[in-house]
Structures are given as C-alpha cells and as structure tokens.
Amino acid sequence: MSQGQLWEVFVRSRRGLSHTHVGSLHAPDAEMALRNARDLYTRRQEGVSIWVVPSTAVTASSPDEKDPFFAPAGDKPYRHPTFYEVPEGVRNL
Amino acid sequence: MTAVRETPPASRSAPDAGHEAADAGLEAVFEATLAADERVEPRDWMPDGYRATLIRQIAQHAHSEIIGMQPEANWITRAPSLRRKAILMAKVQDEAGHGLYLYSAAETLGASRDELLDKLHSGRQRYSSIFNYPTLTWADVGAIGWLVDGAAIINQVPLCRCSYGPYARAMVRICKEESFHQRQGFESLLALSQGTPEQHAMAQDAVDRWWWPSLMMFGPPDADSTHSAQSMAWKIKRHSNDELRQRFVDICVPQAEALGLTLPDPELRWNDERGHYDYGAIDWDEFQQVLRGNGPCNEQRLTRRRRAHDNGAWVREAASAYAAKHGPEER
Ligand SMILES: [Fe+2]
C-alpha cells in the first residue's frame, strides 16, 4: 500500500531568513504533508514557517550540463566589486 | 531539464564504444568529486556498486531506527515518573524521525519506500542486531541510552562526512538529536546507581547485559569485515570497525567510573604503550547467531513491526481516498 506522494520540505528557521530545504517526506495531500513536516522537521522549534512542494513540481538543472549551463558567469569577474582597483586613501567606495 | 527526483540513469551497459567513452568520462568526474572531498548528489552519475552499497547501508540504518523504537517503547507506560516518561516518549519519537530522514535519503538513490519496508518485513534487509535483546527492567532504558545510543553516536559522527550528500545531511540532523538520548540514559543510570542497593543492583545488571552487545554494534573485526575496503575508498566509511570500537571503550571506562558501575570485562585495563584500554574477546558466535535470526527477540520485533504496518493500512487508504476526492489541485 502506497505511502502517498513525495514532498520537499522547506523551513524558515526564524523571521528575517529565507526558507531552506531540509528534506522530504511522504503524504497523501498538502495538508497532511504540512502536519508531517511539523512533526518530522520542527520537533525542537527549528522553524517559524514551513513550505511543502510536491517533488515532481521541482525542475532542476542537470549535473551533466554543469559546465555549459553555468559557463556564462565564469568569465565575468567584473560583476564582483573586488575586480576594481581603488586608489589608496579613497574611502566609502 | 527534468524533475528533481527522477531516478538518475543507471550506468549504461550498452556495448557500443560511444557509451563506454561517456561512462569513462562520468566515472572520472565521480572519482574527482571523491578525491576533492566534495559530496556526490542524487542526480550525479555514480557507479552501480556505490549506489547499491548506499541503498543497503542507509536502508539497514533506517530499519534499525524504527525497530529500535520497540525495546524502549516497552517501558513508556511504566516509566517511574512523569519526567522520565516525557523524556522517553520524546526519545522514541526522535528514533521514528531518524528512520524517516534515512528512508528519504535512500529514496534519492532510486529506492522506493514501499520496497524498503517490504524488504524489512520479509527479512531480506537487516536492522542492527542490538535491538534483538530484551529490555527486562527499567534500568535497561538507561543502559540503552548510555551504551547503545553512545555507540550509535560514535558510528554516526563520521557519517556526517560521508561522500553521499543526502546521507551526510541526514546524519548531521540525527547526531544533533542523539546527544540528548545518551545524556538522558546516563542521568537515569546515575540516579539508579546512587539510589537504594536494589536500584544500584538493577543498574549494574542492565550494564552487564548491554555492554557486550554494544561492542558488537561496531560490526565484525576488521580482518573479517567484507565491505570495509571498498566503502573506505568510496568515502562512505571513514574509520574501521575496530578503530571505532576502541574509541567507544576508551570513552566508556571513565564514564562507568563516574556512574559508580563496573563493566563486565575482567580483561579491561589501561595499556600505557598503546594509549588505549585493552578489552577481552568478543563472542562473535553470539553475534552471528543473533544475525541469523536466533537472538532472544528477533521474531517478536519483526512480528510487531509487520502488525503495526498492517494495522496502519486503513489510515493510509483513508488518507489517499480523501486526497483523491479533493482533486489534484490540493494534492
Ligand atoms: Fe536514532
């Protein structure tokens, strides 16, 4: 007998922080998934808010295409502030 | 781009040269990931043997967590105080949680939850032998927390650095929770040890019965350990069985002294040369017997597990019927 579909669980540990992926669980519907997530992932007040998302609804980049997919960012160090030279003595820049 | 949980392609066995070359490339990436001490993640290519080893190990680990609920749950209704009862319930609930984290980790490798439970119920996959021993008195709950959870922690801490990401992450969460398990056991044993002579004797008796099975939890001696070398190379395992066992003995001896209890091994003594405690020979025949199903509680544990699963069938059925009725937009 099936355990219900798979859900990915995201927990916001406290106000001001984003939800972070903590793991997954089985549940027949979203409401049960939330309840199960509370029991499974927040037994010690680890969160103030939970998201549950059907695992099938997540679209992921493929590890095989790692290089070409992320390559566009590889040759653009000028996107970082450390790329630029600032003369000695210039402040607040 | 594909759904995140889609079972990753198994290594292709097609004989044509193109695929072989592609496989060699993928294997090189896998080896490089290990060499750099980086984590392998679910959708990465991995050798079939690595995947199978992890599924077997994580499943056995998950089964141990949920079967491990039974010996202690046996005492929830008879805990000596409300405080001890609340603590024990929280611990047993944690063990259920540990099982669920681990089943999820196994699923990222393409195993299904139903299939894993089925293998447990039909005896095709194992759980730790330690849970085939009975909990005869309340002191056993303390001895389990101190020794069994203590041994589990020593085994599990290095697994937080295991090469497979989801397993390592589950272990980080588990290890955080385990430390209370061991402490509550120690505290409970200390209370008994410092109590009436009868209570002290009960604590000593529990430690006498759980000491040797706890040493067996680290697995067979290195010389007889079949999977160790490959698991080390894959960085699933980081230390040998005997190394971890020695660490456990060294930690326990002073703790037993603090408890005012003795460990049931006349050969236990400090070896200055080695910088470790020497300990007596472990009865590996007993270990093999329990592994083969002939321990005191093997039958009882599995029967209880199967019955719990069967008794929960109507709940699972009702929940999926409800979900089906309320349509996919809510699911
Ligand atoms: Fe546990």
Ligand SMILES: [Fe+2]
């Ligand atoms: Fe535990």
